[in-house]
Amino acid sequence: MSAGVLGILLGLMAGVGLILAVAYAPPFRSVRLVDRLAPYVHDTPPPSRLLGTATEPGLLTAARRVFGPVIGDGARLVDRMLGGRVAVRRRLDALAGASTVEDFRVEQVVWGGLGLLGAAIVATVGSVAAGGLNVLSAGLLCLAGLLGGVLGRDWWLTQQVQRREELLLAEFPVVAELLALAVTAGESPTAAIARVTRLSGGELARELGAALGRARSGVPLMDALQEVADRTSLDPLARFIDGLLVAIERGTPLAEVLRAQAADVREAGKRRLLEAGGRKEIAMMVPVVFLVLPVTVLFALFPGLISIVSLAR
Template sequence: MTAAVLGMLLGLLAATGLVLLITYAPPFRSVRLVDRLAPYVHDTPPPSRLLGTATAPGMLTAVRRIAGPSVANGARVIDRVLGGRAAVRRRLDALGGQMTVEDFRIEQVVWGGLGLLAAAGVVVVGSVAAGGLNVLSAGLLCVAGLVGGLLGRDWWLTQQVTRREELLLAEFPVVAELLALAVTAGESPTAAIARVTRLSGGELARELGAALGRARAGVPLVDALQQVADHTSLDALARFVDGLLVAIERGTPLAEVLRAQAADVREAGKRRLLEAGGRKEIAMMVPVVFLVLPVTVLFALFPGLISIVSLSQ
């Protein structure tokens, strides 16, 4: 990298920082409508943080404190460009966390910035090694790093949802049979859910415990359980919640239904294992066909090939 190119990059970086500093300075910062209305709408003082659970500051809190307006603007731009708020909201609900779509967009901005920094580092190292800078390649690589970071966060959210649904399916038969045992012993469905969530752990027990918590806070238990079914894409869990709702509303027998659902989920798990075994068996043929078999043929034909070459000489 020549001195002129290095000076140009440093000057561009300094100019960008100066423009951002002037733009977000208090005299030039535009006042939002939310900030204007906040003193008149938020008449209730916020509760003391001493009454809440102590949580360690996460990445979102640190990013918002350091570069709040810039990151929020970037999140709004990404939301307008990418869209898909309904799909993101559905996956966040299926993940079972408290993250909002805005928090997810902020994390996408952070991931995109990290990808851009990684691409810029690769460009700098490549320019130093090559002794020059190809502006077009550097620009394309930086854009690829930015887009890769944005899409990588979306891909990771999908992987988190898939992993959580697998955990729910793995825990479902045990929880269903425990509920059936408690109902058979004479407890009501609500008491059985409370006992199972108190004695067991896991994602499904936490979901049912959260539904009971919402019911104790004033939400009808039927609506609280219906939210569990609405936030998942698993048919087995939706049928399980429907059976609970019918038993709570109409008083129908529940134990045999839960046992049948647990048996169905176990059979579906066995089918998935057989399908995974079949796919692994096909994947195992790839090294056999493309690595072991050519080496075996080579060892078998090599002595004859050497003999033919020696005889021809």
């Protein structure tokens, strides 16, 4: 990279930094209506930070403290461009976390910034190796890194939800049979849920334990269990919660229903394993057909080809 190009890049970075510093300085930054009204509408003072627990990742917290206004504006821009707040809220609820849609948008902005930084580093290294800077290629690469980071966080959220649902399905038969055993022994559904959540671990047990905790804090147990069913997209778990609700409301027998549901989920798991095995079997044909078979044919035909070439000479 020549000295002129390097000077242009350094001057551009310094100019952008100066513009951002001046634009987001307190005297020039516009004050939102929410910030103006906040000191007058809060009835209670905020609690001490010493009494809370850190629930956000360190990177997200540091980015918010250093680049708070910029990240907030970026999060609102991403939310307007992508939309889909209802779908994002549904997936966040499926994770049973305390994150809001605004927190998720901030994470998307941070991921996009990291993707942009990585793409800029790659473009710089490529320019140094090539001895020149292609502005169009570098711009497209940076844009791809930015979009990849923003969309990659959304893809990762979907993967988190899928893994959690797989864990819920894997734990469901055991939890259902334990509940059936406790109910058969004479305990009420509420006591059976308390016993199972106390003796077992896992995502489903934590979900039921959280519902039971909300019920003990004043929320009706049926409403707390219905919240668990509303947060998930798994039909077996929804039927399981419906069976619990019916048993609690009407006093119907529950043990046989739970055992039948556990058996259905185990059969569905077996079918999924057979389907996955079939897909893996087809995938195993790819290296056989495209790697092993050509090499075998080459070894079989190479001696004859050499003989033909020698006779032709």
